[in-house]
Amino acid sequence: MEKRAFRCLWLAQSISQLGDSLANYAVQATVIFRMHGTARDASAVLIAGLLPRVILGPLASIATDRYGARRTMIAADLMRALLIAALVFAQNLPQFCILSFAVGCSSAFFTPALASTIPSLVPSEGLLRANARLQQSAHFARVASPVMAGALVASGFEWTCYAADSASFLVSAALVCAFVKQSVVTGAHRRGMTNREPFTGSFRDMLEIAPTRSALISMTIAVFATGCFSGMLPVFVRDSLRSGPSTYGTLGTLLAAGTLAGSLLLTHWGRALQPETWLHAGLSIVGIAILALAAVPIPAIVYPAFVLIGASAAAAMTSSATLLQVTAPAEIRGRVAAVASSFASVAQLAAMMGAAGVATVMRVPVVYAFSGLLLLSPLACRYFRR
Numbered sequence: 001m002e003k004r005a006f007r008c009l010w011l012a013q014s015i016s017q018l019g020d021s022l023a024n025y026a027v028q029a030t031v032i033f034r035m036h037g038t039a040r041d042a043s044a045v046l047i048a049g050l051l052p053r054v055i056l057g058p059l060a061s062i063a064t065d066r067y068g069a070r071r072t073m074i075a076a077d078l079m080r081a082l083l084i085a086a087l088v089f090a091q092n093l094p095q096f097c098i099l100s101f102a103v104g105c106s107s108a109f110f111t112p113a114l115a116s117t118i119p120s121l122v123p124s125e126g127l128l129r130a131n132a133r134l135q136q137s138a139h140f141a142r143v144a145s146p147v148m149a150g151a152l153v154a155s156g157f158e159w160t161c162y163a164a165d166s167a168s169f170l171v172s173a174a175l176v177c178a179f180v181k182q183s184v185v186t187g188a189h190r191r192g193m194t195n196r197e198p199f200t201g202s203f204r205d206m207l208e209i210a211p212t213r214s215a216l217i218s219m220t221i222a223v224f225a226t227g228c229f230s231g232m233l234p235v236f237v238r239d240s241l242r243s244g245p246s247t248y249g250t251l252g253t254l255l256a257a258g259t260l261a262g263s264l265l266l267t268h269w270g271r272a273l274q275p276e277t278w279l280h281a282g283l284s285i286v287g288i289a290i291l292a293l294a295a296v297p298i299p300a301i302v303y304p305a306f307v308l309i310g311a312s313a314a315a316a317m318t319s320s321a322t323l324l325q326v327t328a329p330a331e332i333r334g335r336v337a338a339v340a341s342s343f344a345s346v347a348q349l350a351a352m353m354g355a356a357g358v359a360t361v362m363r364v365p366v367v368y369a370f371s372g373l374l375l376l377s378p379l380a381c382r383y384f385r386r
Contacts, residue, residue, distance in 0.1 A: 006121040012172035014137035019168025025149035026161035048097040052104035057342030060109045061335035069113040076110035077173035085166040112337035119325045128322045132266035215323035218378045220343045225371040227351025236364045240297040258310020275319040280379045282316030287375030294368035
């Protein structure tokens with residue numbers, strides 16, 4: 001029963017991720033090429049969509065724990081379908097920003113609800129592989145959607161991207177609604193989760209759960225460091241590689257292909273190591289690869305390093321999500337997922353806003369060296385703690 005529900009959830013995510021990625025690329029392409037906007041205009045739309053995840057984390061967690069993950073996901077999908085359809089009528093930057101903010105508000109409720117649902121549908125030993133399967137849909141969307149969206153926008157059919165995204169959320173809501181109604185509850189009872197004492201502690205008490213705290217910190221460090229890395233990538237291509245847009249696009253494709261390969265690796269061999277081992281190994285490999293880019297920025301090193309960075313980052317982020325699901329008490333999974341989403345959004349926002357400013361006063365190799373060392377710090381702390 002739970003297996004069928006997870007398949008519905010995976011299919012819903014695959015469809016909505018592809019549609020959402022199409023719409024995001026269409027918005028960015030419209031702002032830059034149709035409206036002749038600046039890089040700051042494009043960043044404004046991205047930040048508008050990211051801010052709600054930072055602001056609404058606590059409220060989203062309350063909704064998930066109080067009203068149930070299934071109801072929250074369906075309501076969020078229906079709201080996103082309506083808001084995305086309204087993009088067809090957007091004519092200027094403020095309208096795109098307002099709609100992006102509104103869609104971000106709905107997504108802020110969906111993400112923790114999804115994360116808290118998965119452990120009730122999948123046995124604990126299969127969580128890493130299940131999370132990797134969900135990540136595959138996101139990585140595939142990032143590989144496939146730029147070409148599709150670019151062709152549609154160039155042909156004047158960007159509205160089809162918005163229509164496809166709106167329809168994808170309707171399909172997602174229908175698939176979530178198709179869950180066997182008691183599947184989540186039944187899975188929780190079978191594993192004895194509902195017999196635990198209710199968790200009534202504060203945010204500080206939540207962080208006192210050592211594995212949960214460790215996973216949160218590692219995830220936040222990873223998002224911030226990789227955000228600085230990707231934010232400086234255009235400058236790295238121009239100044240360190242002495243190259244242009246074609247190389248920048250190639251590196252983006254290699255990175256996306258690496259993330260897809262990393263999620264496939266976890267799907268097939270995830271049980272070979274514990275999630276914590278995958279997490280620290282992934283962060284360390286990414287850190288070493290970025291340090292290599294800083295020290296030796298030549299094509300023979302850069303191209304394979306980008307594939308390795310993508311694969312290792314996918315392993316690390318999937319493992320951190322799994323650790324949060326495994327270590328958090330069942331009755332507060334929604335709150336933990338919302339806190340994790342807020343932490344990641346704050347780190348991503350800080351990296352986006354900081355990369356542009358840092359690039360004017362500091363050379364890229366220095367920033368990359370800092371990012372690499374930062375990614376190695378969780379493993380170093382674990383070693384010295386022993």
